[in-house]
Amino acid sequence: xxxxxxxxxxxxxxxxxxxxxxxxxxxxxxxxxxxxxxxxxxxxxxxxxxxxxxxxxxxxxxxxxxxxxxxxxxxxxxxxxxxxxxxxxxxxxxxxxxxxxxxxxxxxxxxxxxxxxxxxxxxxxxxxxxxxxxxxxxxxxxxxxxxxxxxxxxxxxxxxxxxxxxxxxxxxxx
Amino acid sequence: xxxxxxxxxxxxxxxxxxxxxxxxxxxxxxxxxxxxxxxxxxxxxxxxxxxxxxxxxxxxxxxxxxxxxxxxxxxxxxxxxxxxxxxxxxxxxxxxxxxxxxxxxxxxxxxxxxxxxxxxxxxxxxxxxxxxxxxxx
Numbered sequence: 001x002x003x004x005x006x007x008x009x010x011x012x013x014x015x016x017x018x019x020x021x022x023x024x025x026x027x028x029x030x031x032x033x034x035x036x037x038x039x040x041x042x043x044x045x046x047x048x049x050x051x052x053x054x055x056x057x058x059x060x061x062x063x064x065x066x067x068x069x070x071x072x073x074x075x076x077x078x079x080x081x082x083x084x085x086x087x088x089x090x091x092x093x094x095x096x097x098x099x100x101x102x103x104x105x106x107x108x109x110x111x112x113x114x115x116x117x118x119x120x121x122x123x124x125x126x127x128x129x130x131x132x133x134x135x136x137x138x139x140x141x142x143x144x145x146x147x148x149x150x151x152x153x154x155x156x157x158x159x160x161x162x163x164x165x166x167x168x169x170x171x172x173x174x
Numbered sequence: 175x176x177x178x179x180x181x182x183x184x185x186x187x188x189x190x191x192x193x194x195x196x197x198x199x200x201x202x203x204x205x206x207x208x209x210x211x212x213x214x215x216x217x218x219x220x221x222x223x224x225x226x227x228x229x230x231x232x233x234x235x236x237x238x239x240x241x242x243x244x245x246x247x248x249x250x251x252x253x254x255x256x257x258x259x260x261x262x263x264x265x266x267x268x269x270x271x272x273x274x275x276x277x278x279x280x281x282x283x284x285x286x287x288x289x290x291x292x293x294x295x296x297x298x299x300x301x302x303x304x305x306x307x308x309x310x311x
Contacts, residue, residue, distance in 0.1 A: 036274075045274045077271040079280035 024056035024063045027137075030170035035069055037145075039160035042081060046099075048073030053171060055106070057134065065103040065115055072097065090153050096123045101130070115141075121150040132167070139169040175241075179234040182297075182304035187230025189296040194222040194289045201285045211278035213285055222289075229293035249305070253298070260294040 035046040048070025055063045071091045076082055086093040103117035112133035119128035126149055132141030145163045148154045198217060205211065233256060240252035267286035272279050 075274055075276075075279065077274050077276075077279065078269065079282055080268055082280060 024054045024059050026174035027053040027055060027171035028174045029053060029067075030172055033169040034167070036166045036168075037163050038166065039163045041159055042076050042085070044074060044076035044081075046070070046073050047075060049169070053139075053169075055134065055139075060106045060108060060113070063103075063106045065101060065106075065117065067101050069099040070097065071099060089156075091122055096121075101128065103130075119145075121145070122152055124150045126150065130167075137171055137173075139167065139171065142166040176238065178304055179238050180231070182237075182300065183230040183232075183234025184227065185230070185300055185304075186233060186293060186296040187227035189300065190230060190292040191223045191226035193292045193296065194226060195219055197288060197292075198222065198285070205281055205284070211276065211281050213272075213276065213282055215276075216272065216282075217285060217289075226293060230297070233293060233297050256294050256297065260291050263290045266290075 029049060029051070033049055035049050037044060037046070046069045049067060050070075051065070051067030053065055053067070055065070071093050072086060074082055074085050074091070076085060085091055088094070100120040101115075101117055102120075103115040105116045107114050107116070109131065112131060115130045115132060117128060117130070118125050128143065128145075130141050130143045132139050134140075143165055145165055146161055147159075147163060148161055153159070198219075236256065237249070237252050240255070241248035244251050264283075264287045267283045267290070270282065270286075272282060276282075
């Protein structure tokens, strides 16, 4: 009987420890989201956002964003510009069909939160910080992207270099 | 002559509007599936009637001015200019910035470009009814 006490204790510790692992809340991305980009030229929206959103205001350590945007869903409001944006000169949709953001850490700030992570555009991965707020089950954030950093037609001097990306993503509990 | 040109312009505008409305219906029938694309916010019956009547009346005004300026060569110069302007105007649907919530906007030029030629076609089509003895008056 004494021999059994240690395996029993180990089992007890393991099983009770399992309850201490807190999983953050999973959220499902709602349909009425907007992923908008603005600059002097071009500006528009992406309509193909999907991914996993784990976010808990009380447990930011376990929170994580892993989202992708379908580049082919770009809409600048002009058909010719859309085709041009998808071409090899810009996003090269055939080769790089999606934009990815994977967070590595989410921290609280004075105005809301900040998601640090890797932004993957056009096959180039860069560290990025996305400040955001979370109110009424809606994530709202904005950040700037320098298209030169992602090798998006750097020789083009006419289009704006800095593109402002604005996100409004309503979510529901998964 | 002004009265005759006014009715020429109005008639060309009406004919061109009718052609545009028919073409809009054909386009919708041929390319719209489950309501996509839906360009009715930009191109609809009131817009088509309005723009075509304006185009017809502007053509009448332009024709009148051309006859005044260039006398007997006026019609030749006006016809060339009207055709060139109609052709040049196709740049506007190609470069148009549409509302961002519209889908399949690549098809928009396919709808709008042919319509840009309807006023000039209508103007030339009804010429015999209005310009028969224009120079003798």
